[in-house]
Amino acid sequence: MTYPDTFKGIAVTDHANWKNVSQLDYLPKHFDDHDIDIRVLACGVCGSDIHCASGHWGEIPKPLVVGHEIIGIVVKTGPRCDSGLKVEDRVGVGAQALSCLDCDRCTHDNEPYCPNRVSTYAKSYRDGYVSQGGYADYVRVHEHFAVLIPESIPSHLAAPLMCGGLTVFSPLLRNGCGPGKKVGILGIGGIGHMGVLLAKAMGAEVYAISRTSSKKADAVKLGTDHFIATKEEPDWHEKYFDTLDLLVICAGSLTDVDFDTLPKIMTVGGRVVSIAIPEQHEILKLKPFGLVGVSIANSLLGSMKELKELLELVAKNNIKIWVETIPIGEKGVNEAFTRMEKGDVRYRFTLVDYDKAF
Structure with a gap:
């Protein structure tokens, strides 16, 4: 040719x-x-x-x-x-x-x-x-x-x-997403909706987290087990205290993410992993006491080995x-x-x- x-x-x-x-x-x-x-x-x-x-x-x-x-x-x-x-x-x-x-x-x-x-x-x-x-x-x-x-x-x-799919799959895979795990996906958008689909296919109990309930119906269709609207549930951090083993932040911006409150819903040893790379001017601010017992990390893309595993998962489970x-x-x-x-x-x-x- x-x-x-x-x-x-x-x-x-x-x-x-x-x-x-x-x-x-x-x-x-x-x-x-x-x-x-x-x-x-x-x-x-x-x-x-x-x-x-x-x-x-x-x-x-x-x-x-x-x-x-x-x-x-x-x-x-x-x-x-x-x-x-x-x-x-x-x-x-x-x-x-x-x-x-x-x-x-x-x-x-x-x-x-x-x-x-x-x-x-x-x-x-x-x-x-x-x-x-x-x-x-x-x-x-x-x-x-x-x-x-x-x-x-x-x-x-x-x-x-x-x-997008690989970027959310990599932290799910590397941090033990699977049967018996409670996994949160914060930000139900282009990458977040894939996170819900993939975490569910990997066998986890999935918690979709958004500011309002406007995307609740979509999240349910995607297969989430629970939906948390942080702006509409003032006591959400108390209701879900000590719940999640893993939380992947899929929001495009970190400005509105409350890192002082968010760790409260994590189990001891739980991991909060962000895949967000926002605009250059954004700066992450949080109080050290909020990190007690919890790890916060950032993940970049994914490996070629992980991409092949992702495609196998999608094909096997007919994920759309x-x-x-x-x-x-x-x-x-x-x-x-x-x-x-x-x-x-x-x-x-x-x-x-x-x-x-x-």
């Missing part, structure tokens, strides 16, 4: 006007021995896309093609590829495109924590090339960071698993995340960005119809 030397993408050209994107051509990174090229079929819209496009995480070189929940078809493999992936395989790529693969973290399935990690977009390779993402006709990544997608999972449902599809293109990306900024999504967007746009 032949394809152009340049890729086409829907790019942000100005942080101040980030929702008005433009289609343009750009050069891909140098093709290395372990790289693969992927023709994109679908790409999820992640909250990180909004933060990077808008400049919430600082100035990023432009033009910028975001998107790191990529599903596509392998069209080329490097001469030294040995992962077993081959041309015509349907694969997924998440938020990481490279790491050193040699350090202790990488060799122990902690690639996201490698100091030489390169994100799928907006990060520089050693040669200075700034990575570009999946709002494009093709992407080029190291073979290690692509995973075979089970046939039973449709591309539009597989896409949000590559980052809640996704709305939007055709890729300048108009489609503008719509997705505009609605995401307003919170008008239940609960993930996937960009599709790539064959019609490029």
